[in-house]
Amino acid sequence: MPETFGPAFPDRDRPLLSFGIPFTESLPKHAEDIFHASRIYVISSRSLARNTGYLDDLKKALGSKFVGVRIGMKPHSHWSEILEVVADAKKYDADLLVTLGAGSLTDAAKIASFALANNVSTHEGIDALRPTSSQKPDEIKPPKVPVVCIPTSLSGGEYSSFAGATNDKTGQKHTFAGALRSPALVILDPELTTTTPDKVWLSTGIKAVDHCVETLCSLQSDDLADADARRGLAKLIPGLLKTKQNPKDLEARLETQLGAKDAMAACSRGVPLGASHGIAHQLGPAGVSHGETSCILNPAVCKYNYKKGANVERQDAIAQLLWDEPHTREIFSQRGLKKETADLGDLMDAVVRALDLPRTLKEFGIGEDKIGSIAEHSVHARWVQSNPAPLDKDGVLEILKMVLE
Numbered sequence: 001m002p003e004t005f006g007p008a009f010p011d012r013d014r015p016l017l018s019f020g021i022p023f024t025e026s027l028p029k030h031a032e033d034i035f036h037a038s039r040i041y042v043i044s045s046r047s048l049a050r051n052t053g054y055l056d057d058l059k060k061a062l063g064s065k066f067v068g069v070r071i072g073m074k075p076h077s078h079w080s081e082i083l084e085v086v087a088d089a090k091k092y093d094a095d096l097l098v099t100l101g102a103g104s105l106t107d108a109a110k111i112a113s114f115a116l117a118n119n120v121s122t123h124e125g126i127d128a129l130r131p132t133s134s135q136k137p138d139e140i141k142p143p144k145v146p147v148v149c150i151p152t153s154l155s156g157g158e159y160s161s162f163a164g165a166t167n168d169k170t171g172q173k174h175t176f177a178g179a180l181r182s183p184a185l186v187i188l189d190p191e192l193t194t195t196t197p198d199k200v201w202l203s204t205g206i207k208a209v210d211h212c213v214e215t216l217c218s219l220q221s222d223d224l225a226d227a228d229a230r231r232g233l234a235k236l237i238p239g240l241l242k243t244k245q246n247p248k249d250l251e252a253r254l255e256t257q258l259g260a261k262d263a264m265a266a267c268s269r270g271v272p273l274g275a276s277h278g279i280a281h282q283l284g285p286a287g288v289s290h291g292e293t294s295c296i297l298n299p300a301v302c303k304y305n306y307k308k309g310a311n312v313e314r315q316d317a318i319a320q321l322l323w324d325e326p327h328t329r330e331i332f333s334q335r336g337l338k339k340e341t342a343d344l345g346d347l348m349d350a351v352v353r354a355l356d357l358p359r360t361l362k363e364f365g366i367g368e369d370k371i372g373s374i375a376e377h378s379v380h381a382r383w384v385q386s387n388p389a390p391l392d393k394d395g396v397l398e399i400l401k402m403v404l405e
Contacts, residue, residue, distance in 0.1 A: 045101030
């Protein structure tokens with residue numbers, strides 16, 4: 001397959017997107033042609049470094065331009081580890097940061113480049129880069145060292161111009177935006193993603209599906225965002241089902257990766273999302289991974305909003321899309337669902353179960369004794385506030401009780 005290369009999104013220059021050739025060919029080519037980089041620092045997934053030869057392949061492909069590597073980072077991008085990357089990148093005078101992996105690595109690289117531009121070397125310095133920081137300086141400089149992401153999951157953070165990271169002195173996770181920039185280049189290599197555990201691949205795929213569904217469910221969406229979300233759904237759900245059946249189906253893996261890109265295109269248009277995303281931020285600290293929060297919450301939030309009559313017409317339109325897709329229609333038939341009686345929540349539940357992903361809080365040891373505090377912390381989240389059906393603490397509790405067991 002020849003390389004496909006160009007802007008990931010038609011309405012902006014960055015990030016650029018490359019796929020169709022191995023990442024070990026794409027990165028050296030574009031590091032030279034686009035970034036003129038000679039000192040490349042890599043942040044690698046620990047599992048990739050330990051269990052595969054891909055990091056060694058990348059070092060060999062980069063040759064003398066490879067200057068250093070960070071192997072592994074904790075989930076949720078701890079500030080202390082980001083500062084270690086910053087110190088390393090300064091030591092090597094890195095002119096390109098590359099992530100080989102996904103999730104926390106992506107956010108860490110974006111914030112590390114941001115910190116480098118502003119000469120940050122302490123927790124206090126990182127805190128000052130937050131948009132809502134009381135210590136924010138008069139001038140915050142945008143990142144200068146470009147970031148290239150080679151993702152192995154479907155989280156999609158490589159397409160966004162914001163990032164989340166945790167102050168490990170307080171345990172609180174913060175969002176960074178403003179002068180922060182998206183990565184400059186995303187390289188998709190479906191063969192590389194075969195190293196990703198099935199559970200991670202599929203659950204982060206459902207998170208991407210959730211991006212699409214909550215965009216299409218939003219009462220504040222628009223035609224452009226809806227079109228992106230529909231394209232994403234049309235690629236994501238069939239792709240996830242195919243890769244569940246055959247993890248080595250590289251064509252389906254690439255299609256799913258491109259679906260995740262479409263999902264992020266929808267999200268990037270500024271459409272407010274709903275409670276599946278809003279409550280999810282409080283399930284993370286309780287031990288539920290990024291993708292698994294959507295597996296649990298999305299069907300329940302759909303059902304709650306439908307019962308309240310908040311977005312019935314929009315949900316029915318999504319349900320029709322799913323019934324029109326042969327792979328999902330077969331699943332619905334196998335589970336005895338009828339088009340006349342099954343709502344979107346039922347259909348999403350069937351998709352998640354077909355992928356053998358978790359559907360309850362009980363699977364994570366979260367019982368009724370813990371959901372009160374989760375609801376309390378969730379109710380003021382911006383995407384809980386923008387949920388199609390208005391939500392107070394009791395409403396959030398109702399959703400959480402639907403997914404207890």
